[in-house]
Amino acid sequence: MSLPIFLIGARGCGKTTVGEALSRALGYAFTDTDHHLQLSTQRSVTEIVAEEGWEGFRARETESLKAVTAPGTVIATGGGMILAEENCRFMQEQGQVIWLSASPEVLAERLESEPEAAQRPTLTGRPIADEMSDVLRERAHLYQAAAHHQVNAMQSPECVVEEILLSLSLARAS
Ligand SMILES: Nc1ncnc2c1ncn2[C@@H]1O[C@H](COP(=O)(O)OP(=O)(O)O)[C@@H](O)[C@H]1O
Numbered sequence: 001m002s003l004p005i006f007l008i009g010a011r012g013c014g015k016t017t018v019g020e021a022l023s024r025a026l027g028y029a030f031t032d033t034d035h036h037l038q039l040s041t042q043r044s045v046t047e048i049v050a051e052e053g054w055e056g057f058r059a060r061e062t063e064s065l066k067a068v069t070a071p072g073t074v075i076a077t078g079g080g081m082i083l084a085e086e087n088c089r090f091m092q093e094q095g096q097v098i099w100l101s102a103s104p105e106v107l108a109e110r111l112e113s114e115p116e117a118a119q120r121p122t123l124t125g126r127p128i129a130d131e132m133s134d135v136l137r138e139r140a141h142l143y144q145a146a147a148h149h150q151v152n153a154m155q156s157p158e159c160v161v162e163e164i165l166l167s168l169s170l171a172r173a174s
């Protein structure tokens with residue numbers, strides 16, 4: 001059985017972009033917890049947060065994670081998925097968890113050039129570069145603790161996919 005692969009990491013690290021490419025390389029299905037949430041509620045992340053607050057969004061995010069998890073699937077999670085211990089435990093038990101790691105400067109640069117406001121309402125109300133520093137300071141240890149493998153997300157999506165495939169094959173061989 002092919003265990004699901006969960007991609008975790010901060011906004012802009014490439015979970016959605018790399019996840020699609022990884023699924024093609026493996027012949028797996030691809031799914032994204034935020035896309036699932038948007039389809040099932042017919043609302044954007046920004047609309048859900050405006051109507052239900054972050055607490056409401058986080059509860060829906062946990063439901064979404066469980067709904068999309070299946071064998072032979074690459075799952076791009078939202079950047080805050082690791083905030084709930086329940087989600088971390090679930091991902092670790094169900095499959096392989098990969099952290100796409102990048103510096104706050106690289107993340108901010110990507111998000112400034114393509115903000116996708118409907119997907120990414122502000123988390124702190126601060127300018128994006130400051131927000132990404134704050135977020136990584138708070139969350140880096142959570143990404144690290146949740147992940148089976150850490151990969152460098154500051155390279156082309158093709159190279160990130162290669163590094164993930166290498167990590168998975170090395171883990172299988174050991
Ligand atoms: N490895 C990469 N190199 C350069 N740009 C990237 C890379 N991965 C993603 N991007 C760009 O960064 C932005 C955020 O990517 P996305 O996949 O939506 O990240 P996430 O799902 O982790 O928030 C998009 O504009 C995407 O094209």
Ligand SMILES: O=C(O)C1=C[C@@H](OP(=O)(O)O)[C@@H](O)[C@H](O)C1
Nearest residue numbers: 010011045078079080119120121
């Ligand atoms: O970091 C976060 O808390 C969030 C990241 C977003 O997903 P991406 O990481 O795919 O942008 C989305 O789930 C929501 O805006 C919250």
Ligand SMILES: [Mg+2]
Nearest residue numbers: 015016076077
């Ligand atoms: Mg995404």
